Amino acid sequence: MRITQGTFSFLPDLSDEQIRRQVEYCLGKGWAIGIEYTDDPHPRNTFWEMFGNPMFDIQDAAGVMLELAACRKTFAQQYIRVTAFDSTHGTESVVMSFIVNRPAQEPGFRLVRSEEGGRTIRYSIESYAVQARPEGTRY
Amino acid sequence: MDKVQSPDTAPRQLFESSGVKALLDQLDAELIGLAPVKGRIRDIAALLLIDRLRQAQGLQSQPPSLHMSFTGNPGTGKTTVAMRMAEVLKQLGYVRKGHLVAVTRDDLVGQFIGHTAPKTREVIKKAMGGVLFIDEAYYLYRPENERDYGQESIEILLQVMENQRDDLVVILAGYKDRMETFFGSNPGMASRIAHHIDFPDYSEAELMQIAQLMLARLNYSFDDGAASTFARYVGLRRRQPHFANARSVRNALDRIRLRHATRLFGSDEALTREQLCTLQAQDILASRVFDPRPEALAAEGGSR
Numbered sequence: 001m002r003i004t005q006g007t008f009s010f011l012p013d014l015s016d017e018q019i020r021r022q023v024e025y026c027l028g029k030g031w032a033i034g035i036e037y038t039d040d041p042h043p044r045n046t047f048w049e050m051f052g053n054p055m056f057d058i059q060d061a062a063g064v065m066l067e068l069a070a071c072r073k074t075f076a077q078q079y080i081r082v083t084a085f086d087s088t089h090g091t092e093s094v095v096m097s098f099i100v101n102r103p104a105q106e107p108g109f110r111l112v113r114s115e116e117g118g119r120t121i122r123y124s125i126e127s128y129a130v131q132a133r134p135e136g137t138r139y
Numbered sequence: 140m141d142k143v144q145s146p147d148t149a150p151r152q153l154f155e156s157s158g159v160k161a162l163l164d165q166l167d168a169e170l171i172g173l174a175p176v177k178g179r180i181r182d183i184a185a186l187l188l189i190d191r192l193r194q195a196q197g198l199q200s201q202p203p204s205l206h207m208s209f210t211g212n213p214g215t216g217k218t219t220v221a222m223r224m225a226e227v228l229k230q231l232g233y234v235r236k237g238h239l240v241a242v243t244r245d246d247l248v249g250q251f252i253g254h255t256a257p258k259t260r261e262v263i264k265k266a267m268g269g270v271l272f273i274d275e276a277y278y279l280y281r282p283e284n285e286r287d288y289g290q291e292s293i294e295i296l297l298q299v300m301e302n303q304r305d306d307l308v309v310i311l312a313g314y315k316d317r318m319e320t321f322f323g324s325n326p327g328m329a330s331r332i333a334h335h336i337d338f339p340d341y342s343e344a345e346l347m348q349i350a351q352l353m354l355a356r357l358n359y360s361f362d363d364g365a366a367s368t369f370a371r372y373v374g375l376r377r378r379q380p381h382f383a384n385a386r387s388v389r390n391a392l393d394r395i396r397l398r399h400a401t402r403l404f405g406s407d408e409a410l411t412r413e414q415l416c417t418l419q420a421q422d423i424l425a426s427r428v429f430d431p432r433p434e435a436l437a438a439e440g441g442s443r
Contacts, residue, residue, distance in 0.1 A: 055264065057265055058264060058265060058267070059236045059238050059265070059267070059268050059269060060235055060236050060267045060268020060269070060306070061268075062235075062267035062268055062303065062306040062307075063263075063264035063265065063266075063267040063268070064264075066260075066263075066264060066267070066303075067264065
């Protein structure tokens, strides 16, 4: 089950050329690019691990693609995303983030029912991958 | 600059219409002398234009390798030209962004094991799409100290220079004899550098022109007496040790301005615009260079 988190998530996977063009667009707007990875696909997992530092002083997408290639080599079977941070006054937040790498198999989520007092049921979701194995060995 | 050309355009027309002629004329006006450099830039511009015509005919046109090495004495314009080169290559369309990242050994080499590779990669990432200028490149390689990490940095640079030729242009600079030793011990580096450009010392006439250009930019001028005195000054100073070409001229002009200011400082009347702009012979003659006594010239430190 393909997770659909972030920008472009309902489109087929972006090619390297398309990623490069998106990065050029972000750099053109003066946004700082960061690369993050995780193996916990829960939609409320907002804070992924950062790969290296955010790239504030990069002028060209080629530098970012180099960094992305290094991340893909290290974490080939984890989710990797590219984020763009807008630091202008009033915004100061991530304005764009899209997934650029996924594990080969994405098992999806299961519905967890927890019974509270008075036979109330609380529902939540849990990823099969997270349930099955600890961090680092999931995919 | 990326328009597809019709194959019927003559090269000379293309030369003017693409803005390359204006670019080369500007270079001629702003950089004095430096014939080998200007010649090489002209060649690269010509290749660019012919490539466009070839593309119009459907022929292959691969951009050339642009890594360069600038050798020459101090003050001959190596750093200045490297900065201009980034602009020129951007205007010719050979590099994408045209920014310059100027580094020395300290920015590339780390202090402990594992420090060098990330440091060098960060610098390379920043420079992608533009020009990486490595000043005093021979310090990267220290064969006598086996704990030196410069070699690692060189290896990363070599890999990037070969594999990412269209993303990055590397320019090395330094003194001629030491660069030759450096290339001798790093044949991989030498073979990746396509353009070895030597910066000759400036002639006296060129130094005079440079001085005039610097003064014009600062809104000063020599009067006739001052111009001929300065020509004599340059002739004398050149023969003395530690002459750094354009840099020495700039320092001399700064000292002349100081003396000019001191001369005008004690005046009781308001100064005219003419007086504020004009440097006179006496401002130059106060220099020790004109003092015939040998001990005056041999004195340590101090100004000339």
